[in-house]
Amino acid sequence: MSQGSTDQGPTDQGPTSHESPGDRVDEALAAEGRPTPDVVIEPDADRLARSVASALVARLAAAQAVHGTASVVVTGGGIGTAVLQRVADLVAEPEHAVVDWTAVDVWWGDERFVPADSSDRNELGARQTLVLPAGIPPERVHAIPSSDAGFDEPEDAAAWYAGELAAAATRPELMAPPQGPDASSRAVGGDGVLQLPRFDVLLLGMGPEGHVASIFPDSPAARDDRPVVAVRDCPKPPPTRVSLGFSAITSAEEVWLLVSGEGKAEAVARALSGATPLEIPAAGARGTRATRWLLDEAAASLLPRG
Numbered sequence: 377m378s379q380g381s382t383d384q385g386p387t388d389q390g391p392t393s394h395e396s397p398g399d400r401v402d403e404a405l406a407a408e409g410r411p412t413p414d415v416v417i418e419p420d421a422d423r424l425a426r427s428v429a430s431a432l433v434a435r436l437a438a439a440q441a442v443h444g445t446a447s448v449v450v451t452g453g454g455i456g457t458a459v460l461q462r463v464a465d466l467v468a469e470p471e472h473a474v475v476d477w478t479a480v481d482v483w484w485g486d487e488r489f490v491p492a493d494s495s496d497r498n499e500l501g502a503r504q505t506l507v508l509p510a511g512i513p514p515e516r517v518h519a520i521p522s523s524d525a526g527f528d529e530p531e532d533a534a535a536w537y538a539g540e541l542a543a544a545a546t547r548p549e550l551m552a553p554p555q556g557p558d559a560s561s562r563a564v565g566g567d568g569v570l571q572l573p574r575f576d577v578l579l580l581g582m583g584p585e586g587h588v589a590s591i592f593p594d595s596p597a598a599r600d601d602r603p604v605v606a607v608r609d610c611p612k613p614p615p616t617r618v619s620l621g622f623s624a625i626t627s628a629e630e631v632w633l634l635v636s637g638e639g640k641a642e643a644v645a646r647a648l649s650g651a652t653p654l655e656i657p658a659a660g661a662r663g664t665r666a667t668r669w670l671l672d673e674a675a676a677s678l679l680p681r682g
């Protein structure tokens with residue numbers, strides 16, 4: 377994996393004309409002094425998917441060495457699904473059998489609130505490409521409810537998923553490690569109870585306008601402090617979704633943004649040069665220990681060189 381690091385991290389925001397939770401995410405992250413994002417550029421989407429897959433297997437193995445289990449948040453989308461396919465290829469190779477897949481918890485960053493068998497479900501791609509081939513046990517697979525799973529409204533599904541996260545947060549092997557006062561307050565509710573388990577790696581795709589999970593620019597979800605939010609009137613179909621909010625995304629130890637294609641180059645450049653999370657939600661996706669922008673050449677084409 378060719379590796380580079382930029383000093384263009386989105387921590388030096390200028391003053392904003394109005395205050396909103398989206399702006400507060402940015403300010404809180406800057407105040408915590410989170411690590412500057414790394415930028416890794418691969419020649420094309422296929423090589424990007426392969427190198428991310430290898431890095432993900434290594435990261436999950438390292439997490440299991442420390443905690444006994446690993447916890448990953450997966451994403452839908454083209455490159456996100458390609459990465460899971462490449463991980464599944466590695467699962468089939470004995471020399472890469474470094475991860476105990478029976479001890480991996482899988483979460484989703486966002487989901488479409490449509491019937492379970494709809495091809496629009498992010499869940500389907502991840503189940504077919506990785507969950508089934510790797511043999512991850514059903515009790516460790518935490519899908520966001522579909523519209524036919526007994527919830528009439530996406531708000532109910534979001535509240536249920538938030539409950540699942542809070543329940544997992546009490547499992548000793550999934551407890552989040554202590555963080556700084558501001559960061560840990562994201563994982564803890566107003567009642568002082570842990571709301572979020574440990575996420576070792578949180579994978580995100582990014583849309584051409586800079587959306588991550590289902591947090592779109594200048595949308596209610598970008599202004600919502602809750603760990604899980606219902607999304608309505610989404611500009612990209614299907615319009616009704618459930619998404620992790622910034623408070624959950626920024627509680628992850630490592631956030632990896634997977635981006636390929638020229639159509640996303642402008643949003644990548646803006647996210648890494650001071651756009652706010654309200655303007656480009658990807659700019660607000662930061663891990664407590666690391667943020668990695670994993671790009672192909674086309675997606676990186678508008679970044680300043682060197």
Ligand SMILES: O=C1O[C@H](COP(=O)(O)O)[C@@H](O)[C@H](O)[C@H]1O
Binds near residue numbers: 452
């Ligand atoms: O709608 C969504 O889009 C993003 C990006 O998808 P991509 O195909 O442009 O890479 C994805 O990350 C998200 O999970 C999905 O719901």
